[in-house]
Amino acid sequence: MAQQKTILRALAGETLPTPPIWMMRQAGRYLPEYRATRAQAGDFLKLCYNPELAAEVTLQPLRRYDFDAAILFADILLLPQALGADLWFVTGEGPRLSTITTAEELGRLKPVEEIHETLNPIYETVKILSEELPKETTLIGFAGAPWTVATYMIAGQGTPDQGPAHALKSANRPVFEGIMHRITEGTIAYLSKQIEAGAECVKLFDSWAGSLQGDDFTEFSIKPMQRITAALKEKHPGIPVIAFPRGAGTKYIGTHAATGADCIAVDDGVDAAWVAEHVQPDGCVQGNMKSSHMVTGGQGLIDETRRIRDALSGGAHIFNLGHGITPDADPANVQLMIDTLRGA
Numbered sequence: 001m002a003q004q005k006t007i008l009r010a011l012a013g014e015t016l017p018t019p020p021i022w023m024m025r026q027a028g029r030y031l032p033e034y035r036a037t038r039a040q041a042g043d044f045l046k047l048c049y050n051p052e053l054a055a056e057v058t059l060q061p062l063r064r065y066d067f068d069a070a071i072l073f074a075d076i077l078l079l080p081q082a083l084g085a086d087l088w089f090v091t092g093e094g095p096r097l098s099t100i101t102t103a104e105e106l107g108r109l110k111p112v113e114e115i116h117e118t119l120n121p122i123y124e125t126v127k128i129l130s131e132e133l134p135k136e137t138t139l140i141g142f143a144g145a146p147w148t149v150a151t152y153m154i155a156g157q158g159t160p161d162q163g164p165a166h167a168l169k170s171a172n173r174p175v176f177e178g179i180m181h182r183i184t185e186g187t188i189a190y191l192s193k194q195i196e197a198g199a200e201c202v203k204l205f206d207s208w209a210g211s212l213q214g215d216d217f218t219e220f221s222i223k224p225m226q227r228i229t230a231a232l233k234e235k236h237p238g239i240p241v242i243a244f245p246r247g248a249g250t251k252y253i254g255t256h257a258a259t260g261a262d263c264i265a266v267d268d269g270v271d272a273a274w275v276a277e278h279v280q281p282d283g284c285v286q287g288n289m290k291s292s293h294m295v296t297g298g299q300g301l302i303d304e305t306r307r308i309r310d311a312l313s314g315g316a317h318i319f320n321l322g323h324g325i326t327p328d329a330d331p332a333n334v335q336l337m338i339d340t341l342r343g344a
């Protein structure tokens with residue numbers, strides 16, 4: 001049967017009259033119903049590990065908006081936790097993890113086969129969603145790309161310049177590469193299980209790819225994503241993959257071929273017309289509206305929605321933000337973006 005889901009059609013390279021749309025962090029703190037369910041769960045991590053409530057918050061944005069995709073509600077830092085790192089979230093600050101910087105600490109990480117003991121509730125969430133989602137909605141699974149996950153495991157928190165990970169990469173290459181390898185193999189196992197549970201597409205978030213310069217970008221952003229993509233496609237033929245090397249700038253050129261991904265997500269640091277000329281000829285692109293328009297709204301939002309849609313109308317495009325929607329966004333602006341995209 002011909003593929004009917006708009007997201008899967010775009011991922012297959014089809015140019016659609018109106019691009020399908022979803023939004024990074026579409027289930028999140030800008031929605032009062034999300035905040036209520038998180039309170040009911042106790043905290044963010046308890047919400048991630050509660051399949052019924054995680055499925056509920058995944059579905060919440062779809063009740064408000066006619067999005068073409070749902071993204072599994074979870075976090076990229078659940079994999080380090082499953083590998084044995086301690087993980088907690090400090091309200092108003094962000095994630096904290098026990099750090100891995102020595103051969104001994106690397107040696108204490110769990111083998112990849114044991115991650116599912118921790119991650120089983122996530123697969124259960126995917127299973128619930130695959131049963132409950134409207135038939136036209138695509139279910140997206142995800143994981144962090146190895147470099148981005150490594151930056152958190154090495155520093156124990158988010159860092160402005162990923163300094164601790166760069167430092168370990170120079171000071172102790174074997175330990176750095178050991179961490180990258182364990183994350184890469186863990187990600188293949190984690191995403192395979194998401195696909196088996198019903199994810200129809202997976203996305204790799206390399207949020208900190210932009211700090212990798214020169215050969216490091218190829219070695220530590222592109223190559224691990226290529227290895228994961230190839231392994232997933234070998235195990236699950238035809239599974240579409242979205243890669244997001246955020247902050248790549250001109251290095252976005254050629255990333256479809258280099259990663260093997262079906263779609264490259266682009267941040268708002270590159271212009272849509274430039275993306276149309278240099279990246280979209282190689283395959284589907286996703287992006288790249290500035291998240292701040294979800295706060296400011298108005299004519300600026302309308303103009304930008306049209307500009308990005310029209311600039312990328314000559315090829316396969318999934319409309320999205322360049323990064324996640326922020327907690328201070330106005331939910332009404334999301335509806336305005338969708339109406340504008342589908343209207344004049």
Ligand code: CP3
Nearest residue numbers: 024025026027028044071072073074075076094095205207
């Ligand atoms: O709706 C969705 O997009 C799906 C769920 C999702 C979350 N995190 C939920 C979340 C996804 C896809 C992620 C990915 C993620 N997590 C990334 C990559 C994308 C990006 O933002 O660059 C990263 C780097 C993380 C790690 C992480 N999780 C950080 C740094 C933080 C704190 C910063 C923040 O935004 O608060 C989180 C917390 C987090 N993950 C929240 C949500 C909804 C907010 C937590 C809360 O509800 O209190």
